[in-house]
Amino acid sequence: MERLTLGNSDLEVSAWCLGTMTWGTQTPEEDAHRQIGMALDAGIDFLDTAELYPVNPISAETSGRTEEIIGSWIARTGRRDELVIATKIVGEGSKAVRGGLPITPGTIREAVEGSLRRLRTEVIDLYQLHWPNRGSYHFRKNWTYDPSGCDRRQVVADMSETVEEIGRQIAMGRIREWGLSNETAWGTMTFIRLADELGVKRPVSIQNEYSLLNRLFDTDMAEVSVMENVDLLAYSPLAAGLLTGKYRGVDDIPPGSRRAVNPTLFGRVTERVFPAIAAYADVARRNGLDLAQMALAWIRHRPFSAIPIVGATTSEQLARLLPAIDLALPEEVLAEIDAAHKLHPMPF
Numbered sequence: 001m002e003r004l005t006l007g008n009s010d011l012e013v014s015a016w017c018l019g020t021m022t023w024g025t026q027t028p029e030e031d032a033h034r035q036i037g038m039a040l041d042a043g044i045d046f047l048d049t050a051e052l053y054p055v056n057p058i059s060a061e062t063s064g065r066t067e068e069i070i071g072s073w074i075a076r077t078g079r080r081d082e083l084v085i086a087t088k089i090v091g092e093g094s095k096a097v098r099g100g101l102p103i104t105p106g107t108i109r110e111a112v113e114g115s116l117r118r119l120r121t122e123v124i125d126l127y128q129l130h131w132p133n134r135g136s137y138h139f140r141k142n143w144t145y146d147p148s149g150c151d152r153r154q155v156v157a158d159m160s161e162t163v164e165e166i167g168r169q170i171a172m173g174r175i176r177e178w179g180l181s182n183e184t185a186w187g188t189m190t191f192i193r194l195a196d197e198l199g200v201k202r203p204v205s206i207q208n209e210y211s212l213l214n215r216l217f218d219t220d221m222a223e224v225s226v227m228e229n230v231d232l233l234a235y236s237p238l239a240a241g242l243l244t245g246k247y248r249g250v251d252d253i254p255p256g257s258r259r260a261v262n263p264t265l266f267g268r269v270t271e272r273v274f275p276a277i278a279a280y281a282d283v284a285r286r287n288g289l290d291l292a293q294m295a296l297a298w299i300r301h302r303p304f305s306a307i308p309i310v311g312a313t314t315s316e317q318l319a320r321l322l323p324a325i326d327l328a329l330p331e332e333v334l335a336e337i338d339a340a341h342k343l344h345p346m347p348f
Contacts (some may be wrong), residue, residue, distance in 0.1 A: 001043025001325065004305065007204025007229050009177045011125060013046040013084045015300065016325055017233060018312025020047060022066030024054035026258075026313045032066075033073045034315045040082060042322045048207070048233065048309050050088035050130055051115055052097055056261045060096045064118050071120035082109055086126035086233070087115045088181060088207075093131030102158075105165035108244060112174050127166070127175040128207055130180045131258075138182040138209060140267035140348065141216040142216065148264040160194050167200035179205035179233070192228055203230060205276060209233035210306065212280050212337065213273065213296050213347050223306040232306040234299050238348075240265040242277055243295040244317075249274055258313070268348045276344035283336045295325035302331055 002015040018039040023032040036047070052058065052068045053066035067087060089104035089111040090096070101107055115124060131138075134155050137145035169175045180188060180203050188206055194204045206225070208230060210217045217225075217232060225232055238244055240263065241258050250269060253259040263269065284291040297309045312318035329337075 004231065004307065006177060006179075006231050007128070008202055008217065009179050011084065011204065013307070014044045015307055016042075016044050016080050017046040017048050017086075017307050017309045019309040020046050020049045020066050021053045021055045021237070021311060022304040022313050023049075023069045024062055025056050026054070026256075026261075027068050029072065031315050032069045034075070035312065035318050036070075036073050036083075038315060038318055038322065040079075042260060042308075042325060044325075045082055046084045046086070046307070048086045049119075050090070050128075051111055051118075052088070052090045052094055052130065056093055056258055057191075058096050063096050064114065067115055067118035071118050072106065074120050076277045084125045085119060085121065086128060086179070087119070087124055088128040088130040090130050092133055092135075093182070100244065105160055105161055105168075108162070108165045108169065112169055112280075123173060124175045126177050126179055126205065127169070128179040128181045128205070129162070129183075132173055132180075132184075132187050133162075134187075134238055136182045136184060136187075137216075142203065147180070156190065156194070159190060160198065163191065163194045163198050163200050167198060170201060177201065177204045179203050179207065180230075181207035181233075183208065185224050188221070188224050188230060189228070192230075193335075197237070202228075205231045207233040207235055207309070209236045211237045211239045212298060212341070213239040213268070213276060215345075222302075232302075232304060233309055234306050235309045237257060237296055237299055237310065238292055239273075240268055242273060242290045243280065245277075245281060247274075270348045271306045272344065273347040276347035279340040279344055280337065283333065283340055286336070287330075287333050289327075289333070290320070290323075292321055293327055294329065294333070294337075296324035297327035297329055301334060 004015050005012050049066050092100050134150050166178050183206050281291050284294045296308050299306050
């Protein structure tokens, strides 16, 4: 397993990350624990979670349950030192936690304390801001994105308070490094500048959606990632299951699948998406590849540092995906993928 050092830090992680967001709803605790063992056996020691999880559905009653499941694995096995754990503070991204209050120094303190308790650990390796307070264009909001209503002075002051509190949490030894999520190029650069000015560690990562079907990261964000050494943690690398081939059309909703709970997969199911999936499936078939494994391996071939967050509802699904770790895609396959992308550039 290839290993990477996140950003400018000395935090070393596996080049693949295990996602956990269904643990506690669709994925029972026993199976979640099995997945941790499978990941470690495959060389993946990097786990991503959030105080909001599990999802499908999101609810105030279940928020924090995923962290508790990871914590119970740590308590049962005593193997905390074998894991690199990333978690997130929600903020205004969901009303399921603290009623959707924005990220402030106070909510950061409360959230960190809660995550430490549920994870049964003394330190969080990577602490991420799940959504920026000012909003963002992610989750299909790019089609109507309008940043013109923001008061720049107030936004920057708010971000400064956040960075200062992150610095205090690092100084207290509660978190090691910090990162962003659902961010923009301007937001990332502003957080970097403020961290430098305030004498706080820079953010080392940004967790944005990225897959064959969603390539918003490929231009300005890719440049920021390379020039400022901020690694991408690619969430939904299989587009919420669309790139597994399990869904054959807009009306295909298998029982127990994510679409059974969320039919549009947060806006990913459109009239354009299935022709795009078919194009990538053709590339995989012509080259004797598994579509899902190809989609995951492709992320490791990007011209910037990108770590796929591989999540599975069941350990059986995870077993299908793990061989992607050792899959190197030939140049001709990458060229075919590029050609399919040009024909289907924004399928949702």
